[in-house]
Amino acid sequence: MRIAVAAGPRGGGALRALAEDGSPAGPVQVVPDLVAAIAERERDDAPRWVWASTARLYPRLLDADVRVGRCHDLELVESLLLGHAGRYGEPRSVPAAWARLRGEPVPPDRPPQEESAQASLFDDDPGGRDDSADDIGRIVAVHAEQRRAIAGLDGFALLAAAESAGSLAAAEMGHDGLPWSAEEHDALLTELLGPRPPGGLRPRRLQDLADRINAAFEAPLGRPSSSPHQPPINRRAPLGRVMHVNPDSPAQILKAFASAGLPVPSTRAHVLKQLDHPAVPLLLEYKELARLHTAHGWAWLDTWVSGGRFRPEYVVGGVVSGRWATSGGGALQIPRVLRRAVVADPGWALVVADAAQLEPRVLAALAGDRAFTEAAAHGDLYAALSDAFRDGGGEGSARDKAKIALLSAMYGGGTGEAVQLLAILRSRFPDAFEYVESAARAGERGRLVRSRLGRTCPPPSAGWRELTSAGDDDTLPEPRQGSAARALRSRGRFTRNFVVQATAADWALALLASLRRRLTALAPSSSPHPPPVNRRAPLAVPRLVFFQHDEVIVHTPTELAGDVADAVRASADEARRLLFGDIPVVFPMEIAVVDRYADAK
Incomplete structure (x- = not known):
C-alpha cells in the first residue's frame, strides 16, 4: 500500500491511499493532526509514504517519536529522473514537476531556508488557508507520472526506493545523533x-x-x-x-x-x-x-554538539555520483584524531563497519570478467590479483602493483609504472579493463554513462562541446588543440570512474536500507541498559548513527552488538544480490565492536 501525504498549516494535512501504479485507491482524507494520522496508519498498515520531501517533513514526525518504515521522496526521485534524461539542474520540486506535466512555466525551487514542512506546497502563506487537499492531487499526479517513467527503466525502481530509504536514514541520524563526548x-x-x-x-x-x-x-x-x-x-x-x-x-x-x-x-x-x-x-x-x-x-563543539550528540545535516545525493554531502558540521570529514571523542553510552557499544575494497569489487561485478570475478571472491582482492603482477616492472610488492593497476584503470592513471601495470591488467582481465575504457570513450564523445541502477552522470557543458568539437582541426592554434585534448581526457576520467563510484553508491544505499530494516527488527521488548535521558530515541533500539560512502556506525545496547554485526553482513550480501544477482563476487565488511570510534582502526 502507498499513501500520499500533503502537509498543511497548523499541523494538519491530507492523506490519500494509492495503488502501486500511483492511481488513487481511496478518497482524500483531510486530517487536523497530520503526525497522529501518519502514526496510526503506520502502525496499522505500514504503507510506503509518498511525500514531497523527507528532509522537510520527516523531522517533524521524529520530534513526535514517530518513525516510518518506507517512503517515496518525490523530490529525490524527480532529480534521478531528470538526471537520467540528461536534464541536470532543472527544478525538482512538486510544483515544478506539476508544471512540466501541464506544459506550464516551471517555477524555480525555493532555497532551503525558505521552505517549511508546515507550509502548503503551493501557498506562500503558511499561516493562511489550508490547501493540502489541492496539494494532494498534485502530489498524486506527480507520483503517478514518476511511477510510469520508472516502469520503463530497468533497475530504476530499486534506485528510487534506495534513495528514498536513504532520506529516512539521513533524517533519523540527524535526529538521533552520533554519540560525542564534549569532555x-x-x-x-x-x-x-x-x-x-x-x-x-x-x-x-x-x-x-x-x-x-x-x-x-x-x-x-x-x-x-x-x-x-x-x-x-x-x-x-x-x-x-x-x-x-x-x-x-x-x-x-x-x-x-x-x-x-x-x-x-x-x-x-x-x-x-x-x-x-x-x-x-x-x-x-x-x-x-x-x-x-x-x-x-x-x-564547532559549541555549535554542533549538545546533549552528548553530534547531529549532522546530511544531504542525500548531494554529489552527482550519489554520495552524500552535508549542509553543516562536516560529518563526512571527521578528522581521525577526533574519533576518540565518539564514545558509546554506558552499557552501549559502537559497531563500526566498512566495506573492504568496495570499488574494485563493484568493477568485478559490473564487468563480469571471469578471472577478475574469481579473484573478487576472496577476502583481499589485491592479494588475490597479485599473481598476475609478480613479473611487472618497478618496485613494490605484487599486491601493491595490483592495487596501482586497478586504481589507475578506475581513476584514469596512465603515467610511469602505471602504464606497464595497466598493460598487464588489460592482458589478464580484458573484460574489466574494457568496461571502464568503454565508459571513458563514451565520456570523451560527450555521451552519458549510468550506474548499475540507472543513476546518470551530468552531460558535458556547452563550453566543453564547443571546445572539443574543434579539437581535431589542425588549423587551430596549438594551445587550443591542447586545451581540447585535456578537456576530452578529463571527461573520460570522470565517466570511467562514475560508472564504478555511482554503482558503489547504489550498493551502499541498498546496504543502508537493508540494515535499517534489520535493526528495527532487533528492537528488544526491554533492556537492562535504557538510553540516557539526553538521547532522543525513546527505545533501547540499535540505531544507525553514521554513514560515509562505504562505512556505517551503529550505536547499540552491548548485548545486541553481535546481532548487529550479523545484520551488517546480511545487509551487505542482500545489497549484492539486489544489484548483481547471484554472482561469486563477495563484499566483505570489516567490523569492529568498540566503546569509542578511535579503537575501530
Whole structure:
C-alpha cells in the first residue's frame, strides 16, 4: 500500500491511499493532526509514504517519536529522473514537476531556508488557508507520472526506493545523533592546542608556532644541508630577514619564501616539503593544527554538539555520483584524531563497519570478467590479483602493483609504472579493463554513462562541446588543440570512474536500507541498559548513527552488538544480490565492536 501525504498549516494535512501504479485507491482524507494520522496508519498498515520531501517533513514526525518504515521522496526521485534524461539542474520540486506535466512555466525551487514542512506546497502563506487537499492531487499526479517513467527503466525502481530509504536514514541520524563526548573533545583540543583562548586569539600552541615561524624567517640561513637525499627544490637563500609573517596568510608566506630566495608557486604541503628551510616543518605543523582549530575546534563543539550528540545535516545525493554531502558540521570529514571523542553510552557499544575494497569489487561485478570475478571472491582482492603482477616492472610488492593497476584503470592513471601495470591488467582481465575504457570513450564523445541502477552522470557543458568539437582541426592554434585534448581526457576520467563510484553508491544505499530494516527488527521488548535521558530515541533500539560512502556506525545496547554485526553482513550480501544477482563476487565488511570510534582502526 502507498499513501500520499500533503502537509498543511497548523499541523494538519491530507492523506490519500494509492495503488502501486500511483492511481488513487481511496478518497482524500483531510486530517487536523497530520503526525497522529501518519502514526496510526503506520502502525496499522505500514504503507510506503509518498511525500514531497523527507528532509522537510520527516523531522517533524521524529520530534513526535514517530518513525516510518518506507517512503517515496518525490523530490529525490524527480532529480534521478531528470538526471537520467540528461536534464541536470532543472527544478525538482512538486510544483515544478506539476508544471512540466501541464506544459506550464516551471517555477524555480525555493532555497532551503525558505521552505517549511508546515507550509502548503503551493501557498506562500503558511499561516493562511489550508490547501493540502489541492496539494494532494498534485502530489498524486506527480507520483503517478514518476511511477510510469520508472516502469520503463530497468533497475530504476530499486534506485528510487534506495534513495528514498536513504532520506529516512539521513533524517533519523540527524535526529538521533552520533554519540560525542564534549569532555573528550575539549581535552583533546587542550592537549594539542593549549587551553581554550579568549575569542579571536590564537590558542597557545598555534601562537608559539607562529612566533617560531617568524623567528625562522628572521634568522640568517646557515650553511647548506649535507643530506645525501636532497629534495627537488633545495636552494639556499641569501642572507636576509623577513619580519611579521602571518602563517594564516598564504600571500605572506609566499612573499617570505621569495625574500629568502626560495620562490614557490603555492603553500600546499607537497610544495613546502620540497624546500630546505627551517620554517617548513613549523609551517606544516601549524597548518595541520590550524585546520583542526578552524574546522573542529571549540566553536564547532559549541555549535554542533549538545546533549552528548553530534547531529549532522546530511544531504542525500548531494554529489552527482550519489554520495552524500552535508549542509553543516562536516560529518563526512571527521578528522581521525577526533574519533576518540565518539564514545558509546554506558552499557552501549559502537559497531563500526566498512566495506573492504568496495570499488574494485563493484568493477568485478559490473564487468563480469571471469578471472577478475574469481579473484573478487576472496577476502583481499589485491592479494588475490597479485599473481598476475609478480613479473611487472618497478618496485613494490605484487599486491601493491595490483592495487596501482586497478586504481589507475578506475581513476584514469596512465603515467610511469602505471602504464606497464595497466598493460598487464588489460592482458589478464580484458573484460574489466574494457568496461571502464568503454565508459571513458563514451565520456570523451560527450555521451552519458549510468550506474548499475540507472543513476546518470551530468552531460558535458556547452563550453566543453564547443571546445572539443574543434579539437581535431589542425588549423587551430596549438594551445587550443591542447586545451581540447585535456578537456576530452578529463571527461573520460570522470565517466570511467562514475560508472564504478555511482554503482558503489547504489550498493551502499541498498546496504543502508537493508540494515535499517534489520535493526528495527532487533528492537528488544526491554533492556537492562535504557538510553540516557539526553538521547532522543525513546527505545533501547540499535540505531544507525553514521554513514560515509562505504562505512556505517551503529550505536547499540552491548548485548545486541553481535546481532548487529550479523545484520551488517546480511545487509551487505542482500545489497549484492539486489544489484548483481547471484554472482561469486563477495563484499566483505570489516567490523569492529568498540566503546569509542578511535579503537575501530
